[in-house]
Amino acid sequence: MDWVFLTELAINGALTGLLYSLFAIGLVLIYKASSVPNLAQGGLTMVGAYVVLALARDVGLPLWLAIPLAVVVMFGLGFGIERVALRRLAGRPVVMILMLTLGLDIFLRGTTLAIWGGTSRSMELGVSYDPLFLGDIFVSRIHLVGAGVAVGLFVAFMLFFRTRTGIKLRAIADDYMASWSVGISVERGVGLSWALASVVAVAAGVIWGEIQGVDQALSLLLLKGLTVAVLGGLDSILGAVVAGIILGVVENVGADFLDPLVGGGSRELIVAAVLILTVMIRPHGLFGRHDIERV
Amino acid sequence: MQEKVEAQPILSMNSVEVLYDNVMLAIKGVSVQVPKGEMIALLGSNGAGKSTTLKAISGLLKAERGRISRGEITFQGTDITQALAQKRVEMGICHVIEGRRVFEHLTPDENLTAAAPSGMSRTALKVEKDKIYAYFPRLAERRNSQAGYLSGGEQQMLAIGRAMVTQPKLLMLDEPSLGLAPFLVEEIFGILQKINREEGLSVLLVEQNALAALEIVSQGYLIENGRVVMHGTAEALKSNSDIQEFYLGGGEGTDFHNVKHYSRRKRWLS
Numbered sequence: 001m002d003w004v005f006l007t008e009l010a011i012n013g014a015l016t017g018l019l020y021s022l023f024a025i026g027l028v029l030i031y032k033a034s035s036v037p038n039l040a041q042g043g044l045t046m047v048g049a050y051v052v053l054a055l056a057r058d059v060g061l062p063l064w065l066a067i068p069l070a071v072v073v074m075f076g077l078g079f080g081i082e083r084v085a086l087r088r089l090a091g092r093p094v095v096m097i098l099m100l101t102l103g104l105d106i107f108l109r110g111t112t113l114a115i116w117g118g119t120s121r122s123m124e125l126g127v128s129y130d131p132l133f134l135g136d137i138f139v140s141r142i143h144l145v146g147a148g149v150a151v152g153l154f155v156a157f158m159l160f161f162r163t164r165t166g167i168k169l170r171a172i173a174d175d176y177m178a179s180w181s182v183g184i185s186v187e188r189g190v191g192l193s194w195a196l197a198s199v200v201a202v203a204a205g206v207i208w209g210e211i212q213g214v215d216q217a218l219s220l221l222l223l224k225g226l227t228v229a230v231l232g233g234l235d236s237i238l239g240a241v242v243a244g245i246i247l248g249v250v251e252n253v254g255a256d257f258l259d260p261l262v263g264g265g266s267r268e269l270i271v272a273a274v275l276i277l278t279v280m281i282r283p284h285g286l287f288g289r290h291d292i293e294r295v
Numbered sequence: 296m297q298e299k300v301e302a303q304p305i306l307s308m309n310s311v312e313v314l315y316d317n318v319m320l321a322i323k324g325v326s327v328q329v330p331k332g333e334m335i336a337l338l339g340s341n342g343a344g345k346s347t348t349l350k351a352i353s354g355l356l357k358a359e360r361g362r363i364s365r366g367e368i369t370f371q372g373t374d375i376t377q378a379l380a381q382k383r384v385e386m387g388i389c390h391v392i393e394g395r396r397v398f399e400h401l402t403p404d405e406n407l408t409a410a411a412p413s414g415m416s417r418t419a420l421k422v423e424k425d426k427i428y429a430y431f432p433r434l435a436e437r438r439n440s441q442a443g444y445l446s447g448g449e450q451q452m453l454a455i456g457r458a459m460v461t462q463p464k465l466l467m468l469d470e471p472s473l474g475l476a477p478f479l480v481e482e483i484f485g486i487l488q489k490i491n492r493e494e495g496l497s498v499l500l501v502e503q504n505a506l507a508a509l510e511i512v513s514q515g516y517l518i519e520n521g522r523v524v525m526h527g528t529a530e531a532l533k534s535n536s537d538i539q540e541f542y543l544g545g546g547e548g549t550d551f552h553n554v555k556h557y558s559r560r561k562r563w564l565s
């Protein structure tokens with residue numbers, strides 16, 4: 001057993017996992033407010049990346065300006081989605097809202113394809129690809145940067161949910177009717193959660209766009225993001241972070257053992273197993289909240 | 296039962312009809328007046344239309360696909376018949392909904408914070424919270440535990456405290472006594488009376504527990520089948536034979552919901 005190699009697999013797995021978390025945090029934000037997994041989060045992430053590229057390449061702005069501008073644009077888009085589409089669905093069955101998010105995802109993918117075509121574009125953040133050695137262990141710099149962004153967002157949201165606005169959002173997540181009864185604008189709260197999730201989508205889109213290029217494939221991050229969100233409990237941001245690390249490590253280490261045996265493809269099998277087993281054995285995930293039952 | 300002539304009521308509801316889903320007529324021309332600073336009870340059995348009446352006043356009907364199809368509601372002289380729920384809260388109407396729906400995953404302290412009007416400063420909120428904790432000392436003790444695990448009585452107190460943070464002029468409560476032990480009902484009603492006295496808050500109280508409600512209010516309305524069938528002072532209602540028979544127990548049974556429903560209906564509706 002090569003312990004150094006195993007540690008390297010685990011650490012890089014954890015870093016990749018935190019990038020899944022980065023994506024999953026967006027899912028959790030919307031789930032908290034609307035009780036649906038947002039199937040359009042992949043599409044939003046892809047759009048986030050394209051908007052950054054459009055501002056940087058097509059308009060010619062420097063990246064340090066293009067990214068914050070994209071954040072503003074996407075924040076507005078998130079609010080707009082609530083205003084135009086979701087508000088009409090208030091009070092309808094949750095499955096209808098779920099279908100709406102699916103339709104939205106297809107719409108976003110179609111729109112990006114129509115505007116920017118299918119060829120992959122590169123993000124070019126300027127992060128060096130020279131190997132970075134921590135002792136004997138090699139880690140990827142861009143993964144380290146992305147993991148840092150994920151942890152930073154995690155801390156920011158933990159703080160945000162203690163502010164008055166954050167508390168109102170949590171109240172909305174608990175009970176729409178009671179929120180209305182004390183004058184909380186549920187509509188604005190849901191809009192804000194979509195806006196924040198769209199901002200997270202920019203972060204995820206930039207990092208993942210740098211790693212795998214900006215094209216339609218970015219929207220497929222949804223599958224791993226959903227797995228992480230479900231494992232974490234769907235409505236827990238801490239859960240998304242911990243579950244991301246777990247999935248990343250299990251996937252990376254597990255694939256190293258299994259790939260020689262099954263001849264490749266074991267990553268997908270591991271992700272599938274984690275998702276299916278979570279739903280079967282622990283539907284509330286690691287940190288998901290149970291509905292309180294008092295005796 | 297003739298009322299004394301009052302100053303302009305804080306709330307006036309005139310011949311209001313409510314339709315759910317555009318077909319189900321839940322109240323059929325209800326008129327209710329709440330004089331400023333007074334406590335008024337709305338009595339009636341299951342399905343009579345009490346909650347619907349409160350929702351029509353607070354604007355929460357919309358969330359249940361209900362609407363006011365006739366009549367009008369004025370609050371402090373302003374027509375609010377079609378105003379948004381949020382606007383009505385800002386104007387000073389707060390509705391403590393049925394079933395003590397506290398924000399379960401928040402602490403009591405956060406429950407109060409969540410209800411703070413957007414313009415309320417940090418210090419004003421602090422003052423308001425201290426005031427509420429003074430009215431409900433039990434809440435103060437548990438202010439940082441999870442609200443979902445509070446006892447039923449504590450949750451009802453929290454629901455009332457949460458409504459008070461919105462700075463209401465009219466507080467409406469939907470069956471606050473439901474499922475609570477008599478001593479708790481007494482405690483909560485006592486606090487309500489104190490709040491009414493000290494804050495000058497007008498209160499519209501929906502209750503099936505007529506016995507307890509008539510002890511603290513000045514007037515009561517009785518709703519049956521979506522209509523007001525009786526209105527009078529608490530004293531007059533308490534001594535009314537129908538009320539005594541069906542709502543004040545008239546002996547052993549406090550479960551008045553289905554008792555002699557037929558004869559009662561006949562008497563009031565014919």
Ligand SMILES: Nc1ncnc2c1ncn2[C@@H]1O[C@H](COP(=O)(O)OP(=O)(O)OP(=O)(O)O)[C@@H](O)[C@H]1O
Nearest residue numbers: 315319321339340341342343344345346347348359
């Ligand atoms: N959301 C709704 N959609 C359709 N009908 C409704 C709705 N809410 C209430 N109703 C109907 O309206 C009528 C009055 O109901 P309401 O809830 O106002 O009665 P209530 O006096 O509050 O009764 P309870 O004491 O049981 O709470 C009932 O016949 C009820 O079935």
Ligand SMILES: [Mg+2]
Nearest residue numbers: 345346347393
């Ligand atoms: Mg009711």
